[in-house]
Amino acid sequence: MGNPPELYHRILNIPRETSPQEIRAAYKSLVKKWHPDKHPPSSKNEAEARFKAITEAYEALLDQQENRAVFGVCNDGRAGEKAMACGVVGGGGGAHIARTRSDDFGARMAPGTPAREFKKVYSSGNSGGRRAFAEFSSSIMRKAPPxxxxxxxxxxxxxxxxxxxxxxxxxxxxxxxxxxxxxxxxxxxxxxxxxxxxxxxxxxxxxxxxxxxxxxxxxxxxxxxxxxxxxxxxxxxxKKHPVFKRVGNDLVLKAEVPLVSALTGWSFSFRLLSGKKVSCSFQDEIICPGYEKIIKGEGMPIADQKGARGDLRVKFEIAFPKQLTDEQRDGLAQILKGCAWN
The missing domain is CATH 2.60.260.20 (Urease metallochaperone UreE, N-terminal domain)
Structure with a gap:
């Protein structure tokens, strides 16, 4: 096949030091994704090129693993015993590698496309196969901007x-x-x-x-x-919402309260995003500037937590009168003079 191993590893998206089992797992995942029959006509050509290149990379890397097993692990003097363990049949110059992987593995993963056909396509004498792989291997490094x-x-x-x-x-x-x-x-x-x-x-x-x-x-x-x-x-x-503002998973609602209502009692109602009507009443408490009421679980859904929601935070702003008469000032002074301020 004649291509650098680094390219094969990159095509299968696996690190350089990878076991045969990991190579097979990567191959299995990729051929499922890139089988041409699973792609529409618009991307079928790309899928076909990727599919065949993935198969070549798989075949080449497993061949390297087999060669390493025979000539590396088994070449230590105990040729007879370890040759059988490593899949070598025969001895001396006539020894050859026993089949350690199924040649129709690709066929199982790619119905109607036996692995022997890929061998034929990508054999050293097939210029079409080399050309296909050359174009794929050059384009795998390049992708148009999103x-x-x-x-x-x-x-x-x-x-x-x-x-x-x-x-x-x-x-x-x-x-x-x-x-x-x-x-x-x-x-x-x-x-x-x-x-x-x-x-x-x-x-x-x-x-x-x-x-x-x-x-x-x-x-x-x-x-x-x-x-x-x-x-x-x-x-x-x-899009900007006319009533609510989103802050993380919470919803924030700003409510303007007249000063007299903030001091003497106030009620108001509004509808949530779901359409549910909510009422808030303040009869026995004074609404101070900066006061915030939190309604648990009435915010936005939390995408990665089923059933969980954020909170609704109602922030109150006190609307002060823009002007007062002298009589009103005197009256307020008399009323507020005896109030507890702490």
């Missing part, structure tokens, strides 16, 4: 959760003309140009999501020749 868009949500939508259809325009590399045919992993790419394409996606907004939460559609951003398709990223933004 396409970011804002997704505005009301506090009600972030409180209850919702589904929102988003439409956006992306650059798409398309076939154009008949000149310059290129064979690539079993399909033909014509001369390419970039066109604008409008697409739509359904976004599921979960209860409790906050400003800054991101929803990523992998490979649905702009396309560029020679690069992997960018991701489309939608960033939650929060």
């Amino acid at each position: 396409l970011e868009r804002k997704l505005e949500c009301t506090l009600e939508e972030l409180c209850h959760g919702c589904k929102k259809e988003v439409k956006f325009t992306r650059d798409v590399v398309t076939k154009n003309g008949v000149a310059g045919l290129i064979t690539f992993t079993g399909f033909t790419i014509l001369d390419r140009s970039i066109v604008k394409k409008e697409v739509s996606q359904m976004v599921l907004v979960k209860p409790g999501w906050k400003k800054g939460n991101k929803i990523t559609f992998e490979g649905m951003g702009d396309e560029r020749p020679g690069c992997l398709p960018a991701d489309a990223v939608f960033v939650i933004s929060e």
